[in-house]
Amino acid sequence: MTVKIVSLFPDVLGTYGDHGNARILAHLVRLAGRTCELTAVGINDVVPLDGDLYLLGGGEDGPQALAARRLADGSPLHRVVERNRPILAVCAGYQVLGRSFVAEGTTLPGLGLLPIDSVRGRARMVGEVLMTPFAPIGQSLMTGFENHGGQTILDSDCQPLGRVYRGAGNGGDGHDGIVHGSIVGSYLHGPILARNPGLALWLLSRIGVDVSDVPAHHWRLYEERVRASEGALWTRRRA
Amino acid sequence: MDLPLRARLARQTARLIARGLQVTPRFQGETLPGRIALRIDPGFLSHNREVSMLHTQTVLVTGTNGKTTTTAFIRSLLGPSVVSNRGSNLPWGIASALAQSTGATPYAVLEVDEAYVPAVAAGLQPAVLVWLNMSRDQLDRNLEVRRLAARVGESASSVDTLVANASDPLIVANSANFGACVWVKGPPEWEGDAQACPRCTGELTYAETWSCTSCGLQEPASDYEVDGGGQLWHDGVIIGSVHPGLPGNFNLLNALMASVAVALVGREPVWEVASRLSLTSGVEGRFASWWLTACEGTPTLITYLAKNPAGWHANLSMIDTNESELVLGLNARIADGRDTSWIWDVEFERLQRTPTIVTGERATDLALRLEVAGFEVVAVEPSQVRAVGFAAKRAAQKGRNRIVYLGNYTAFRSLIATRAELGAVVGLTGEAVL
Numbered sequence: 230m231t232v233k234i235v236s237l238f239p240d241v242l243g244t245y246g247d248h249g250n251a252r253i254l255a256h257l258v259r260l261a262g263r264t265c266e267l268t269a270v271g272i273n274d275v276v277p278l279d280g281d282l283y284l285l286g287g288g289e290d291g292p293q294a295l296a297a298r299r300l301a302d303g304s305p306l307h308r309v310v311e312r313n314r315p316i317l318a319v320c321a322g323y324q325v326l327g328r329s330f331v332a333e334g335t336t337l338p339g340l341g342l343l344p345i346d347s348v349r350g351r352a353r354m355v356g357e358v359l360m361t362p363f364a365p366i367g368q369s370l371m372t373g374f375e376n377h378g379g380q381t382i383l384d385s386d387c388q389p390l391g392r393v394y395r396g397a398g399n400g401g402d403g404h405d406g407i408v409h410g411s412i413v414g415s416y417l418h419g420p421i422l423a424r425n426p427g428l429a430l431w432l433l434s435r436i437g438v439d440v441s442d443v444p445a446h447h448w449r450l451y452e453e454r455v456r457a458s459e460g461a462l463w464t465r466r467r468a
Numbered sequence: 469m470d471l472p473l474r475a476r477l478a479r480q481t482a483r484l485i486a487r488g489l490q491v492t493p494r495f496q497g498e499t500l501p502g503r504i505a506l507r508i509d510p511g512f513l514s515h516n517r518e519v520s521m522l523h524t525q526t527v528l529v530t531g532t533n534g535k536t537t538t539t540a541f542i543r544s545l546l547g548p549s550v551v552s553n554r555g556s557n558l559p560w561g562i563a564s565a566l567a568q569s570t571g572a573t574p575y576a577v578l579e580v581d582e583a584y585v586p587a588v589a590a591g592l593q594p595a596v597l598v599w600l601n602m603s604r605d606q607l608d609r610n611l612e613v614r615r616l617a618a619r620v621g622e623s624a625s626s627v628d629t630l631v632a633n634a635s636d637p638l639i640v641a642n643s644a645n646f647g648a649c650v651w652v653k654g655p656p657e658w659e660g661d662a663q664a665c666p667r668c669t670g671e672l673t674y675a676e677t678w679s680c681t682s683c684g685l686q687e688p689a690s691d692y693e694v695d696g697g698g699q700l701w702h703d704g705v706i707i708g709s710v711h712p713g714l715p716g717n718f719n720l721l722n723a724l725m726a727s728v729a730v731a732l733v734g735r736e737p738v739w740e741v742a743s744r745l746s747l748t749s750g751v752e753g754r755f756a757s758w759w760l761t762a763c764e765g766t767p768t769l770i771t772y773l774a775k776n777p778a779g780w781h782a783n784l785s786m787i788d789t790n791e792s793e794l795v796l797g798l799n800a801r802i803a804d805g806r807d808t809s810w811i812w813d814v815e816f817e818r819l820q821r822t823p824t825i826v827t828g829e830r831a832t833d834l835a836l837r838l839e840v841a842g843f844e845v846v847a848v849e850p851s852q853v854r855a856v857g858f859a860a861k862r863a864a865q866k867g868r869n870r871i872v873y874l875g876n877y878t879a880f881r882s883l884i885a886t887r888a889e890l891g892a893v894v895g896l897t898g899e900a901v902l
Contacts (some may be wrong), residue, residue: 243806246811248812249813252840289614295664357806418809420809450835
């Protein structure tokens with residue numbers, strides 16, 4: 230059966246190469262011998278409800294606010310969550326799924342799918358991130374590149390995506406991202422699935438796509454980036 | 469009247485340092501004199517304008533891609549006495565160029581980083597601002613593209629005439645406050661970053677021209693247009709032709725915009741200026757071709773520089789890869805942007821899938837990107853010299869004699885700096901190999 234991957238609004242939330250996550254997933258699905266339909270949904274298009282896996286990326290304040298309004302209209306992602314389909318949301322897209330976020334100085338309502346609030350951070354957080362994931366994604370470490378001004382606060386009983394050793398992640402709690410039901414949120418670009426193939430495979434396993442034979446060189450970028458950052462593991466951990 | 473004392477001191481110190489830098493190893497040679505001049509006199513740019521540049525007409529060139537080449541076009545049209553910078557486009561690079569100028573010059577042409585256009589324009593009050601294009605570039609140290617475009621628009625009150633690209637919605641959306649605009653259009657190019665209306669984020673529709681279905685923002689009628697064949701159009705009539713001497717549709721547009729700017733400051737007809745234009749080589753190795761005398765078969769290496777998705781796509785689209793080996797180089801130093809994720813915004817999927825050698829400090833990132841796009845990655849070789857050497861070997865095996873290299877900023881610069889290891893001597897110009 231065809232696997233349908235839906236990349237939401239790469240025209241406005243595609244400023245940081247995050248559409249690459251969709252390309253990687255489609256590539257892996259095809260490696261698994263399945264057919265894949267990759268749909269890039271524009272900001273003025275209707276969001277399809279029959280996708281298997283949804284992706285949201287990063288972008289600027291104005292487009293982020295617009296994306297939130299579009300996704301509030303008819304609540305397509307609420308229905309995706311009801312169907313227990315995975316959503317990977319990065320940066321601005323991650324914030325949009327929460328209860329509230331700040332764009333252009335104004336606090337705006339998010340979709341309320343994640344128990345998080347995003348506020349303006351003290352300084353922009355830009356640079357390499359190294360962390361240890363909590364989810365069983367088959368990687369002991371994760372890397373990525375963050376570039377955001379917002380800080381995200383999780384409710385106390387939430388499960389972050391990982392513990393940060395280098396970089397800021399959510400910005401205040403020493404963690405990055407969230408794993409909440411079928412939603413994975415993170416601040417990591419890179420794109421995150423190019424640099425962390427384990428996370429890509431884990432997401433695909435949740436929709437019944439088994440990619441047991443990922444070519445070994447897919448892991449080279451992960452290994453190279455971890456090596457470039459691993460010194461951070463031995464320095465004092467951030468508060 | 470002479471420069472105020474402080475500005476004079478700034479200038480003399482900068483010159484002294486520049487002279488010192490000529491005899492010492494090149495370290496920040498293009499920016500250090502200007503940095504110090506601006507430290508001594510923060511108003512150095514406007515002091516220059518008020519006194520020594522009183523009769524100088526200034527052209528500023530900005531935009532994401534093509535600044536250095538377009539500035540070179542304008543320089544070649546205005547003759548040798550023009551004050552100009554070569555690639556170093558932050559205020560201190562501009563101050564360095566001004567400090568070096570002697571006596572009154574009729575023209576200054578300066579490329580300016582987008583983020584500094586309002587500050588530099590306020591200081592120099594240019595006759596013309598050439599605004600080439602806007603797309604994403606080095607987001608880790610720059611503003612995002614929409615905010616950057618708005619910032620360029622803030623320079624409106626300091627500029628006499630804007631010469632700008634009518635095809636770029638981000639430019640048009642931020643051009644309302646300029647007193648006079650000359651709109652220029654080139655052959656169709658990348659539109660990836662501007663699919664939603666930059667003013668209202670409504671839907672942009674593209675036909676012959678673009679327009680927004682919600683707020684009505686639309687492409688202005690172009691005053692001058694160049695088509696893919698180099699013909700120059702005005703009011704629906706062919707009035708001449710453009711011969712940039714460098715490859716690529718984007719260079720046709722760059723050349724036309726340069727011609728329009730020169731026509732404005734020199735009060736000449738655009739077609740006449742355009743007919744004079746021809747650059748026989750690019751700047752600092754851009755579009756250059758080299759004979760690799762240390763490699764088997766002495767193949768020709770053609771070197772392209774591009775720094776962001778739009779630039780890579782434009783360069784890769786024009787390269788005929790059927791008869792050549794392709795080498796792509798990627799670094800991620802500060803000048804490149806530390807974040808390599810932009811390579812996922814290069815539409816490799818729409819390009820011809822050519823077997824490719826990847827190189828540079830971030831070759832592994834490129835290898836995965838290309839594999840996902842369906843390319844065959846022939847080799848992942850972080851050393852650029854070895855990668856080109858390997859390409860030469862492959863070319864010899866296949867009876868080819870051409871290698872095409874495209875790299876981002878520091879990758880490109882380091883290959884050019886180490887070209888002696890390949891025995892590279894300057895070969896034909898970009899135009900001659902096409």
